[in-house]
Amino acid sequence: xxxxxxxxxxxxxxxxxxxxxxxxxxxxxxxxxxxxxxxxxxxxxxxxxxxxxxxxxxxxxxxxxxxxxxxxxxxxxxxxxxxxxxxxxxxxxxxxxxxx
Amino acid sequence: xxxxxxxxxxxxxxxxxxxxxxxxxxxxxxxxxxxxxxxxxxxxxxxxxxxxxxxxxxxxxxxxxxxxxxxxxxxxxxxxxxxxxxxxxxxxxxxxxxxxxxxxxxxxxxxxxxxxxxxxxxxxxxxxxxxxxxxxxxxxxxxxxxxxxxxxxxxxxxxxxxxxxxxxxxxxxxxxxxxxxxxxxxxxxxxxxxxxxxxxxxxxxxxxxxxxxxxxxxxxxxxxxxxxxxxxxxxxxxxxxxxxxxxxxxxxxxxxxxxxxxxxxxxxxxxxxxxxxxxxxxxxxxxxxxxxxxxxxxxxxxxx
Numbered sequence: 001x002x003x004x005x006x007x008x009x010x011x012x013x014x015x016x017x018x019x020x021x022x023x024x025x026x027x028x029x030x031x032x033x034x035x036x037x038x039x040x041x042x043x044x045x046x047x048x049x050x051x052x053x054x055x056x057x058x059x060x061x062x063x064x065x066x067x068x069x070x071x072x073x074x075x076x077x078x079x080x081x082x083x084x085x086x087x088x089x090x091x092x093x094x095x096x097x098x099x100x
Numbered sequence: 101x102x103x104x105x106x107x108x109x110x111x112x113x114x115x116x117x118x119x120x121x122x123x124x125x126x127x128x129x130x131x132x133x134x135x136x137x138x139x140x141x142x143x144x145x146x147x148x149x150x151x152x153x154x155x156x157x158x159x160x161x162x163x164x165x166x167x168x169x170x171x172x173x174x175x176x177x178x179x180x181x182x183x184x185x186x187x188x189x190x191x192x193x194x195x196x197x198x199x200x201x202x203x204x205x206x207x208x209x210x211x212x213x214x215x216x217x218x219x220x221x222x223x224x225x226x227x228x229x230x231x232x233x234x235x236x237x238x239x240x241x242x243x244x245x246x247x248x249x250x251x252x253x254x255x256x257x258x259x260x261x262x263x264x265x266x267x268x269x270x271x272x273x274x275x276x277x278x279x280x281x282x283x284x285x286x287x288x289x290x291x292x293x294x295x296x297x298x299x300x301x302x303x304x305x306x307x308x309x310x311x312x313x314x315x316x317x318x319x320x321x322x323x324x325x326x327x328x329x330x331x332x333x334x335x336x337x338x339x340x341x342x343x344x345x346x347x348x349x350x351x352x353x354x355x356x357x358x359x360x361x362x363x364x365x366x367x368x369x370x371x372x373x374x375x376x377x378x379x380x381x382x383x384x385x386x387x388x389x390x391x392x393x394x395x396x397x398x399x400x401x402x403x404x
Binding site for chain 2 (some may be wrong): 009013014070071073079080083084089091092093095096099
């Protein structure tokens with residue numbers, strides 16, 4: 001998917017993450033702050049990068065403020081932000097396809 | 101991916117707790133409270149501009165979190181919104197046990213949802229007929245049409261009244277004795293029993309008034325409800341306590357069922373147990389008491 005415009009999903013409540021995306025310069029630029037950076041920073045990074053790969057996003061600036069979100073929540077927030085960035089988040093979502 | 105067993109149309113549903121599908125902190129550990137069913141909400145608990153985000157979060161929760169024996173129902177948005185079709189797709193794709201139809205007013209509403217559910221089951225390769233339905237009656241029209249709603253589909257397992265919206269329509273407020281809703285509750289119960297489905301009461305919203313809450317739960321049991329909708333985990337235990345049969349009721353039910361089997365084998369139709377007249381009309385109730393006692397972990401017999 002192509003990131004067409006800036007979009008945000010999630011919150012900074014406990015167990016959640018706030019994910020912001022904007023159009024990139026031909027690569028993936030990830031910035032991450034997390035309340036559990038020391039224990040889970042690498043795992044969070046891996047989950048985010050895997051999700052972007054699954055969605056076929058190749059160019060994005062993505063910023064994550066993590067508040068101890070589970071992997072399933074991180075995936076949901078990244079996916080929602082990416083779909084919102086191309087106005088595709090409201091219907092005909094490929095559940096079980098690229099969303100899995 | 102956690103595979104869920106095929107949903108049971110009729111199972112123990114004393115307590116059904118609402119959780120916003122948009123709140124990861126809530127939905128990740130909802131099953132630990134020992135509630136019978138959780139109701140992940142895409143409707144009123146989710147702000148209009150977060151409906152899309154709630155679906156992504158719901159999908160991954162359904163696919164990732166092991167809810168064990170806790171039933172997982174999803175409340176979808178009303179048929180007068182632009183959201184309900186995508187809500188149904190995500191529920192079916194994620195493998196929710198059932199869908200609660202908000203603001204249901206007619207059998208046609210149930211059939212409209214059923215058709216969309218069946219289309220989604222085919223789209224996502226889910227067994228046709230797996231996804232159960234229940235309806236929330238929130239308006240006078242819904243209450244008046246309760247029977248046709250209850251009987252509208254083989255997927256229907258129950259019906260619930262939604263007090264907030266109903267009272268708004270009726271221009272009433274909650275009263276301590278429940279007089280404001282006694283007719284609506286009664287009509288819905290009769291319709292549900294006539295159609296052979298379960299019936300659930302509305303939420304009690306004042307978390308500080310535990311005495312008022314207890315009075316309402318006792319009235320629910322006396323009226324014949326199968327269970328109650330809840331908004332907070334601290335409301336669960338009281339319902340389970342009040343809805344559980346007492347030791348005396350269990351012993352008596354056991355005696356009645358045993359005596360009936362002996363007497364009817366001997367050709368006797370009506371007889372007495374502890375001085376009370378018993379005939380065949382008492383048997384289903386006694387058997388239900390024993391089944392409920394077993395489900396509550398209070399009885400281990402093999403009579404039923």
